[in-house]
Amino acid sequence: MKKHVLIGVCGGIAAYKACDLVSQLSKKDYEIKVLMTKHAAEFVSPLTFESLSHNKCYDDLFNKNIEDPIEHITLAKWADIMVLVPATGNVIAKVVHGIADDFVTTTFLACHTKKMICPAMNVHMYENQVTQDNLSRAKKLGYTIVDAEVGHLACNDTGKGKLASVDTIVKAIDAQFEKEEILKGKNVLITAGPTQEALDPVRFISNHSSGKQGYAIAKAAREMGANVTIVAGPTNLNDLDGVNTIHIKSARDMFEAVKENLDDANYIIMAAAVADYRPEVVADQKIKKNDDCLEIKMVKNPDILKYAGEHKKDNQVICGFAMETENLEENAHKKLVSKNCDMLIANNLFTSGAGFKTDTNVVTLFKNEERIQLPKMSKEELGVKILETLFEIESER
Numbered sequence: 001m002k003k004h005v006l007i008g009v010c011g012g013i014a015a016y017k018a019c020d021l022v023s024q025l026s027k028k029d030y031e032i033k034v035l036m037t038k039h040a041a042e043f044v045s046p047l048t049f050e051s052l053s054h055n056k057c058y059d060d061l062f063n064k065n066i067e068d069p070i071e072h073i074t075l076a077k078w079a080d081i082m083v084l085v086p087a088t089g090n091v092i093a094k095v096v097h098g099i100a101d102d103f104v105t106t107t108f109l110a111c112h113t114k115k116m117i118c119p120a121m122n123v124h125m126y127e128n129q130v131t132q133d134n135l136s137r138a139k140k141l142g143y144t145i146v147d148a149e150v151g152h153l154a155c156n157d158t159g160k161g162k163l164a165s166v167d168t169i170v171k172a173i174d175a176q177f178e179k180e181e182i183l184k185g186k187n188v189l190i191t192a193g194p195t196q197e198a199l200d201p202v203r204f205i206s207n208h209s210s211g212k213q214g215y216a217i218a219k220a221a222r223e224m225g226a227n228v229t230i231v232a233g234p235t236n237l238n239d240l241d242g243v244n245t246i247h248i249k250s251a252r253d254m255f256e257a258v259k260e261n262l263d264d265a266n267y268i269i270m271a272a273a274v275a276d277y278r279p280e281v282v283a284d285q286k287i288k289k290n291d292d293c294l295e296i297k298m299v300k301n302p303d304i305l306k307y308a309g310e311h312k313k314d315n316q317v318i319c320g321f322a323m324e325t326e327n328l329e330e331n332a333h334k335k336l337v338s339k340n341c342d343m344l345i346a347n348n349l350f351t352s353g354a355g356f357k358t359d360t361n362v363v364t365l366f367k368n369e370e371r372i373q374l375p376k377m378s379k380e381e382l383g384v385k386i387l388e389t390l391f392e393i394e395s396e397r
């Protein structure tokens, strides 16, 4: 079946290149519908897009002559991907803050599928910190950015802001669907972020995990077509569209949420940094500063990964993580075996670009007796690598 691509054209000079994009895509296995902002319609006529896409072009949210009064919702549900091209600074700012005041932005807000932004604007507008912050926010929201290129711009400035080539955008759209197929129908369960172990009503023991690695795996799994559930400790990250997110605080909360979702899961990936111990007693009131020394008795938390390994079913593959500061190889291999994992991803806290909070990771992948040192890559690229390897393990059974 043809994939449905919704193109949102915004008001920039590069709007004319969206015509070529629609033309290229419609020669492939895609059905295209085009939405335009009022500003975009000043640059290119809707009729051009109607001719190229063989579909109606939408530019007026309040058109009284349409049969469907909630057409933006219908279109949002129709789309397998929505692409903003060219995405102006103005429209990027709107969509990352939930502003919905025309056909393109209301549809974008209503869309719960893949979203792609292809920015194009003057170099100073592009480099403005506000635009850069908005693009970072778009990435955090899970949108794919096909970044602008450096070149001679229509305003006669030279610098970054030129729309990526139509070829690059077509390839980026193709890539979204190539990745998709392999995990269709699979349920992926992921843990992410830190746990918080309460000491009293105002204090807790926790760690530095930001949740980025777990969320990046969730995003990759969603893009590969899986049904994704993420059990996440407290993080600053936004929930990902289309991912079932269960928010928890303590290791015991995480354990309960994982147990509830374990039976249905095909791939189980535990990227969370779970506290091994918790205070035995949680004080009802704030602990007062009295003596020079405060002793807290800690008791062991459940080992969630170990539990999953012990209850592993034939249709399940399990990937654990290991955060090490020394003897990475020996400790990681021990965890792989003792927790009955099919694969273990080890990262060392002291390697630059690896571990907590970074957008990249540097890891060693352990699988049976195999040990593969992977180069530094983004946490999302690592997510794809992990999922592809779990798919291979499953296929080899």
Ligand code: PMT
Residues within 6 Å of the ligand: 191, 192, 193, 194, 208, 209, 210, 211, 212, 213, 214, 251, 270, 271, 272, 273, 274, 275, 276, 301, 302, 303, 304, 305, 306, 319, 320, 321, 322, 323, 324, 335, 347, 355, 356, 357, 358
């Ligand atoms: O969140 P980020 O800032 O992106 O950082 C990513 C990360 C460093 C947290 C991630 O890459 C990582 O290494 N996660 C595992 C960290 C960890 O706690 O490792 P561990 O060696 O203590 O635990 C081994 C495995 O057992 C892990 O899969 C862990 O989720 C699991 N575990 C540990 C203890 C416990 N009680 N239950 C568990 O399930």
